[in-house]
Amino acid sequence: MNSPARIAVLASGRGSNLQCLLDGIGSGQLDARIVGVFSDKPGAAALDKVAPELRWASAPKDFDNREAFDQALADAVAACNPDWIICAGYMRILGTGFVERFNGRLINIHPSLLPLHKGLHTHARAIEAGDAEHGASVHFVVPELDAGAVLAQARVPVLPSDTPETLANRVLTVEHPLLLASVALLVTGRITEQDGEILCDGQSLLRPLRLDSAGVLVG
Template sequence: MQRIAVLASGRGSNLQAIIDAISAGDLAAGIVGVFSDKPAAAALQRVAPELRWSADARAYPSREDFDADLADAVAACRPDWVVCAGYLRILGDAFVERFRDRLLNIHPSLLPKYPGLRTHARAIADGEREHGASVHFVIPELDAGNVIAQAVVPVLAGDDVDSLSARVLAVEHPLLVAVLRLAVSGRLAEQGTTISVDGHPLFTALRLDSAGVLHAHHVPGASPSVPV
């Protein structure tokens, strides 16, 4: 069974989606650790005490020092995949390199649009018609790694940050679980600058449909859907 480590800074709703999928038998994996830069993060309470690790990043003399302790703690649980699920600190180059090709992040925008923070407010301010979430491999550049899959929601007339955020969060959970199914089943890989699914290069991000199925569109040689 594949081993998943989760990094989280907040309430841990995406972590809970992973836990629920595992409990329901929909994700053949186990969570081997939850790690946070905020000792009071609610996400930590979603798992047993022996699976929790946290430290106040602000107490460290440098980001590199904190990242080194975090990386050692993550490595100690021997994860196959490391998932940033609402982890709000930028990971340094050394951490990213240590877990390269098995380090995933879920981000609340349709990357490459709106990396960083305040994604919902920026999408509304720009008059976007569509918004959503992306799961991507992590590289040292902020939210710039290869995008594996996305889920799209409409931006409605009268939307504010709260209403749009809730609509995006509702698709984040099935999106992350669907990507993790690919990952833990050995179907997803990153080779250099290319993502492959079932050994075939993925040239455009997969899209999640309303049934929670990932579809690959306009990919030469790929089938219209990727069942997960």
């Protein structure tokens, strides 16, 4: 019998996506265990969701340069021997060295329908662009910001009355089930990435999987 997948989580804030993974593990939806939570914000609420021995946090300003912080973070992540590293609300751009060290095992959830609206302030930008739909994407991380292969997406409508806050709240309702369903596929080996191409059950994924109303990823 296979051991549960080992997952490391990077988070900068309250940890709602981390809680989603913890809930999925607790309910049996996700055959995994959280082996470390890492943050660039020592006061991040996400850290409080796991036992003290699973926490690592340090402020980048305490290091001589960006590369030194990334090296310390990467060494700490590697020490817990994760199968997967999930960026779940991690707001700092990861350097090339970090990304390449964990190539093919590093996943991010981004609040937009990539390739639209890479980077920050995605909800405001979707409204300003007049988008009819918005949503969230789960993708493999590459050195270029939010440019890795997308494995799954969830969509929500953009309403005429929306503000960035109301739209963000609507996206959050699909973001959590999207992340849980995506990680569940990853840990079983059904989803892999090869040279920038997503494979699902060994077949090339021509477009991202989508989250249906039951919280299931479909082609």
